[in-house]
Amino acid sequence: MAAQTVASTTDSVDLGPAAALSCRECGHRVPLGPVFACEECFGPLEIAYDFSAYDTEELRKRIEAGPANIWRYAPLLPVPADVAEKPNINPGWTKLVQADNLARELGVDPGKLFVKDDSGNPTHSFKDRVVAQAIEAARAFGFTTLSCSSTGNLAGAVGAAAARAGFRSCVFIPHDLEQGKIVMAAIYGGELVGIEGNYDDVNRFCSELIGDPAGEGWGFVNVNLRPYYAEGSKTLAYEICEQLGWRLPDQLVVPIASGSQLTKIDKGLQELIKLGLVEDRPYKIFGAQAEGCSPVSVAYKAGHEVVRPQKPNTIAKSLAIGNPADGPYVLDIARRTGGAVEDVNDEQVVDAIKLLARTEGIFAETAGGVTVGVTRKLIENGLLDPTKTTVVLNTGDGLKTLDAVAGTGLTATIRPNLDSFREAGLA
């Protein structure tokens, strides 16, 4: 796969501690550039870092003195050291909520359950973390247009970040998306192109465009910038540990779409251990899917090492990837750490959204309903230990998936007087 722009080698780009791209499958290394697949084996390329110069306690102090966003971890990310001075939407440092009310309902020990609430990001989903990384890579490689295919959260994140960072954006979506989702992506003023076809057609078209001269100078955040983009998920691991007082949680419950987030959280935890920022001790990672799109969960339960694709049919649309690229890596991590992969049905997703809202005041997207629902199920079937420190991820905001809970309504309707109030039994 040829790099597409002028500044495409390690020598000419400054992405901080990022030293090269390395194939996850065969280990083949290539210089930093806008490439994503290994030229030897077609395996996925990942960032290889040089962290050798860091002193643990100096690094810890530097991080703690950094800004209240992901750039506090700039020394561990593929970004230049002065990244915080560049225009970006600066996501991250979202709340880690000690969820004692939820713990009580789920039978978890007091003080042991936490929700990492990524709805606090600028466009209210974890996608801001990954797009913020892609922006910096795009800048380094001299791209001027930022692009992606999307059916929702990613379109908004790319639109917002591109606007602020001064990039042109061109986002491709199925032309018949709900009007609300179109508004959320269109408001940032970039090109928002409807494709006459379904999401698969959109993706196929983007692959065509990326190999064509028309796509010259375009950074597709989750295609040719994917190795950089994906690293944004590591910041979830960093923040969780720092917010726990530089401690590893015992258990994490992470949603699975492509599986990239879960694998990068594991990578982030491993880095913290190697750097000495947290104690080296075991942790378990649990993956969460919706039953209507559960290829990894099905493979896990069947003991398979590969994932058989599914045709998604679930309200958890942000997780509805039927053929998850990182599925095999997720299976490996869940098994290696002693975790598991579980799924819940749409009714359980809705119940879990309501449970989280009424216990902790957090209104989660359907993906958050999946993780909370799966946590409950894992406790019930004995796979998750309710006496251990557990972090459940909520990766998006309920305002984005209002349809899923549209049945929620008034508890009473009364006339505007005290008699009517008393009759309704509200006193």
Place this chain on the structure above:
Amino acid sequence: MAAQTVASTTDSVDLGPAAALSCRECGHRVPLGPVFACEECFGPLEIAYDFSAYDTEELRKRIEAGPANIWRYAPLLPVPADVAEKPNINPGWTKLVQADNLARELGVDPGKLFVKDDSGNPTHSFKDRVVAQAIEAARAFGFTTLSCSSTGNLAGAVGAAAARAGFRSCVFIPHDLEQGKIVMAAIYGGELVGIEGNYDDVNRFCSELIGDPAGEGWGFVNVNLRPYYAEGSKTLAYEICEQLGWRLPDQLVVPIASGSQLTKIDKGLQELIKLGLVEDRPYKIFGAQAEGCSPVSVAYKAGHEVVRPQKPNTIAKSLAIGNPADGPYVLDIARRTGGAVEDVNDEQVVDAIKLLARTEGIFAETAGGVTVGVTRKLIENGLLDPTKTTVVLNTGDGLKTLDAVAGTGLTATIRPNLDSFREAGLA
């Protein structure tokens, strides 16, 4: 006005530096309690503080070492010193965005324009700040039910905060609100009561309930808890100054609904000056309204000291208070500081929402469209100095007022092939 609960005197409640309630009109003082109107003159009661024990530099250090939310300012708020340990939704410490792209469009000098973006709060509006205060007062006074009348943002903020803090909530809304707004408030699982009538009917009913035994033990956040609730807006002033490096901005543009937010921001700035945390120098406060509900702007321009009520008709529904209680105080502050009050029409509100989104990647609620639109108008008519440090408030999230920008849509629709892409002129 009799206090309603057991713990109703200064002696028996711990609300930190809050020493008493004091009438804004006549200065009459009463003990801290769930009362809001002066028994002498019916003027509004405000919190009177005792800050005498504070050393400036110790206080600054204590604040800077505090949590990344409004409780870093606990020493300046009517809350107990250990407030950060109590369950609350912990709003605040939202981003102050240096808006260089917007500055360029508006003709403001580079580095001089900032947007204080309160859409980053837990339920995505500044209401979380005031409700968080009301919660702590409700706890101190022994209330067990939290209540309010609302048409939107406040209902969600009360529902979420009550859920997390372990209060019962009972929120009253007009029964025929849009389904989306009902879902956003109902999801937290409290009582959500539809009143057969309009917002005025809802308010009238709440006033009746508060004087009735049926309302015993109920804290209405913006009625009997209003003196505490309103103080939450001071935190906007504190954060802006701290985020500017403990400097006062030269100019602030603040939306006006009841006018309480603007008056409390002024109070917060005055407190910082008196405490020595910022230099004592002039600042100007500008008020922003929508033309369709502009009673304060009309009074300002006519040179009046009182405000004539209006019947609201604007898309900026979160600002649509036709008879703003703090209107006269706002007029006084705008004139005293050398600011002004201005309004923009609905078309200008929508344009400003789009302008902010495409320049800074911030999707604001209609109230944010009002402040950005007014800022542009104030620069055009020479009232706001584009060479001075200016902070514009965005108090809510665009996801909550999608209808206002529903016309925003696809820039092109194409077939999934490169020929169609080229024909659309997108290459």
